[in-house]
Amino acid sequence: MIHDAKMMQNAFAAEAPPTALANVSRRAILGGLGGLVLALSWREPAFAEDKAEPKKFGGDAMPNGWQDNPKVFVAIAPDGTVTVTCHRAEMGQGVRTSIALVVADELEADWAKVRVTQAWGDETRFGNQDTDGSRSLRHFLPHMRHAGAAARAMLVQAAAKQWGVPADEVRAENHVLTHAKSKRSIPYGEVAAAAAELPVPARESVTLKDPKAFRYIGKGEIGLIDNRDITTGRAIYGFDVRVEGMLYALVARPPVFGGKVVSVDDSTALKVPGVVKVFTIGPPELPSEFQPLGGVAVIAKNTWAAMKGREALKITWDDGPNANYDSTAFRAELEKAVRAPGKVVRNQGDVDAAMKGAKTRLEAEYFVPHLAQAPMEPPAALVQIKDGFCEAWTCTQAPQATHDRLAKKLGLAPDKVRVNVTLLGGGFGRKSKPDYVIEAALCSQAVGGAPVKLVWTRDDDLHNGYFHTISVERLEAGLDAKGMPVAWLHRSAAPTIGSIFAAGAKNALPFELGMGMVNNPFAVPNVRLENPEAAAHVRIGWFRSVSNIPHAFAIQSFVSELAHAAGRDPKDYLLDLIGPARIIDPTAIGDVWNYGEDPARYPIDTGRLRRVIETAAGAARWGRKLPSGQGLGIAGHYSFVTYTAVAAEVAVDAKGGVTINRIDIAVDCGPQVNPERVRSQMEGAVVMGMGLALSSEITFKNGRVQQDNFDGYEITRIDAAPKAVHVHLLPSTDYAQPLGGVGEPGVPPVAPAIANAIFAATGRRIRQLPIRDQTSA
Incomplete structure (x- = not known):
């Protein structure tokens, strides 16, 4: 509309x-x-x-x-x-x-x-x-x-x-x-x-x-x-804003991150009816932060003309330093990295000695690919520069950052820039980065300040976004005679979000480590956590739940593997590994970030983590006998100072097709201001987490994204969504107590719960996402 x-x-x-x-x-x-x-x-x-x-x-x-x-x-x-x-x-x-x-x-x-x-x-x-x-x-x-x-x-x-x-x-x-x-x-x-x-x-x-x-x-x-x-249809999103006399713009961006325009022939594009102007946007200085990728902009009187004009451009690209990036080959580099010592980020006890003295040792590696936020509404912005004043209307998660980048790019005083925020048709972290708003401003500037609405197509969104990092997680454990860990080693290798801010950044930042890795609350006496280096070859950005996704997938899957090796029930084993209810100062176990919160006000409470696991398991009637080809899986996780757990019931048919029969998700976020929205957020997190588990993946070859639209980057379709999602809110009416987050904590435990359920149903262990055909005979 x-x-x-x-x-x-x-x-x-x-x-x-x-x-x-x-x-x-x-x-x-x-x-x-x-x-x-x-x-x-x-x-x-x-x-x-x-x-x-x-x-x-x-x-x-x-x-x-x-x-x-x-x-x-x-x-x-x-x-x-x-x-x-x-x-x-x-x-x-x-x-x-x-x-x-x-x-x-x-x-x-x-x-x-x-x-x-x-x-x-x-x-x-x-x-x-x-x-x-x-x-x-x-x-x-x-x-x-x-x-x-x-x-x-x-x-x-x-x-x-x-x-x-x-x-x-x-x-x-x-x-x-x-x-x-x-x-x-x-x-x-x-x-x-x-x-x-x-x-x-x-x-x-x-x-x-x-x-x-x-x-x-x-x-x-x-x-x-x-x-x-x-x-x-009256609600106004970024794509809906319209002012009198506005023009429309699309940009042909380098297909490889770090690339730039060598030459452009725009003669055919300028002949397309409605095309007003074609101009080149220079490449950003690296690290790129929130700046546009550069390329060639086409401004026209309507969106269709801008699209056809962009198609008519003949551009020669210099693909730059990431021309040979291949995500499959890079996975092998990450696997090599986690098989050698890395930067130690938490160390307690003597892991090496405990490993040597363990009765049994287990090890496993887990892989999560690049992901795209893919909000239903791609990035869009309308900008007008008039009488030395820049005004923008856009779907942004970060209006102040947008304001500041516009002022700097245009050389305007802060009071000469205004950013109006529309509704967002989804964000998931992508719209925290205002590169698209800066592109719109450059387009307005190029046509003498006339209002220009710049839009991204779905292809643009998947090809030129800020991607969730690719990662390999290696876990090793030494078990005692009762099958419980006496030693725990975790190495996590993944390009960091810090790479868009600092040249040469190859190690995770404290906030990435604090997302389910260094703040792992398991009752294990000897723990060493390491972070090997990993270079970034694409723009890495925030994605709903961020590094909690690979950390939760690896850790909660590994716990299920340890339970199987010990001959134990996975839920009981997980609770024993968490240990008795106790309060943990996150800074005492290496988490200097703690989701930005005072650790005295927001300590880790293992009792609350235990309760959500017990609640989800109880609601799913854990332990009941299921028909052949069906199974239950469990996973719990602490993120954004909230505790969540998922029990998944899945069925795998003779051809390997996976059906999610039921999901029970329990959440303890403290007092609930708007329970209806908490429930809807958890339901949405389940569907999104299911997509990450079963089908969503971004791959690169020759530096280029291989997925063009939702036919390649598969999100959960309505016919594949869980048959039933039950949200269980742990009650809390003490509004003097601190609240936890809600928007993101539901995602991390979904994929490991599904993977663990598939093992229970088939005996096939899932160690990489998406699952796709790993269940096929």
């Missing part, structure tokens, strides 16, 4: 100029349209001390002085309409709904009168806006609650002042203020203007609701606030 800019601006508040809220401070409020505009700020708890270096990965690091700027906005119009500003991007996870319902609950608002507007990219105003790391509500629940509670207090004070009664005698409930003694009542909208003249109460003076009185938080009865617009 195509929508005009006016509709888009109304939906996402893009009309408000950057200076509209310039006078808002944390101790003042503005009267807006005769109503109330509330701005609040808070001080984000620092990791360790405030003097600590801002965390580059995982945490919501803020600019200096950010606590003095407004962070959350609650507006109440004279007609009572409440507008909540959402500072995180909506890409299907329901963040616009969840943030609004938190504010509305503390505000005692009528949900039917609540609206949401989207913040533009401005971290000095709104705080960290990167929608990644499964941390939006994890970090902002208390602040959103205070925003709503402070607004409620101000309305109460305004009504009390108007009636000449004590504020503690006024009650706010369901959008109405009442005074029981005088039997008076007044709707919120009628006192909003008076409330706007009152000072914002000090944070410590604000009284939060008792969770027992919550009307929305934790109830799971609220659908997506954008659901009607989404289902009727």
Whole structure:
């Protein structure tokens, strides 16, 4: 669907100029349209001390002085309409709904009168806006609650002042203020203007609701606030934005990462009706970070003309240093790397001595290929440069990063750039990197600042993205007489995301190691973890769950192998390996990152990990006898400070065809703000994890991606989805406790649970993804 800019601006508040809220401070409020505009700020708890270096990965690091700027906005119009500003991007996870319902609950608002507007990219105003790391509500629940509670207090004070009664005698409930003694009542909208003249109460003076009185938080009865617009086609995504007189652009990018244009013949392209301009975008300096790959841009009056013009280009490419990259051959390099010592990243006890003294030794290697995020909506951006001001409309997970890269590339002052955020048709990490927005800006610049919408096709998305790393994991264990490990060796070789930021980066960064490897909580006395070097030959980027995927697949599969060698039940063996319930300081076992969280507030709790495993197994009726060719598999994992476990029931037919009969996924993420969205996120994670297990793979030959579209890069089709997915939320109603993440933790345990179930059904061990024909006779 195509929508005009006016509709888009109304939906996402893009009309408000950057200076509209310039006078808002944390101790003042503005009267807006005769109503109330509330701005609040808070001080984000620092990791360790405030003097600590801002965390580059995982945490919501803020600019200096950010606590003095407004962070959350609650507006109440004279007609009572409440507008909540959402500072995180909506890409299907329901963040616009969840943030609004938190504010509305503390505000005692009528949900039917609540609206949401989207913040533009401005971290000095709104705080960290990167929608990644499964941390939006994890970090902002208390602040959103205070925003709503402070607004409620101000309305109460305004009504009390108007009636000449004590504020503690006024009650706010369901959008109405009442005074029981005088039997008076007044709707919120009628006192909003008076409330706007009152000072914002000090944070410590604000009284939060008792969770027992919550009307929305934790109830799971609220659908997506954008659901009607989404289902009727009115919702505005990056592909939908339209302004008067805009042009369209596509780019022919180097087919090999690091390549560049040698020459281009555009004579035929320029003859295509509708083509306006063809120009060359220079290659980025390496490491490339978030910069465009370079290539040849075609700008036209419509998308079809741009496509046909691009097809008509005759380009000679220099494929550069990665011209010979072959992912099959590179796998062999990684296998060689993990068979030799690497950089030690955790070492406890004496692994070598324990291995020598072990009764039995087992070893296995596990492989995970490159993966593409492949969001349903490929990257898209509309940019206009007018009168020295750059304005962008785009589907981005990182509006501030987009803003900053645009300003730098165009040589503009920060206040001369504005990034408006649309809905995202999926992201999975791809839309954290704004190379496509910069491409759109360069196209606008090339045509004198006219508005240009740049789009990526599915082929572009698969050929020129930021790929999930390829990896080989080698595990070795020495077992005692009871079949339990006395020694554990894990070597992980994979190109690092750090390679797009630093030349020559070949070892994993702390946040990659902290995704299920160094923070492995197993009760093994002797442990050594190593990280051999691995060079990157493609752009490596974030992918939903990131390095948890290969680590969980390898570790949870290996545990099943150890259980089989010991003649034990896999679930019982896994629980024994985890050991008794205990609290582990992640920094004590080598995890200096801990998902960006304070380890004192977010330690590893093996009791919670045990409970999700027991819950998933119990729901699947673990231990029951199944027909021939069917099996149950189990896997548990800790990621994004949340605990998840999957029990998979699979059937393998005589030809090796795999059917997923049932998935039980248990999750302990602490208090659940919006249980319905937690369930949907887990269901989506199961389907995505199943695709990674059975069919999804990106391969390279001569530096080029071999998959062009969804016929080659296979995601889970509806007819192959699990027949039944059961989500089990471990209850928690203590909203003073820290929240865990939700968007990503469901993915890692899916593939190993399926692989372990296939072994139970067939006796065939799965050590590489995707499974594809490994089950064939």
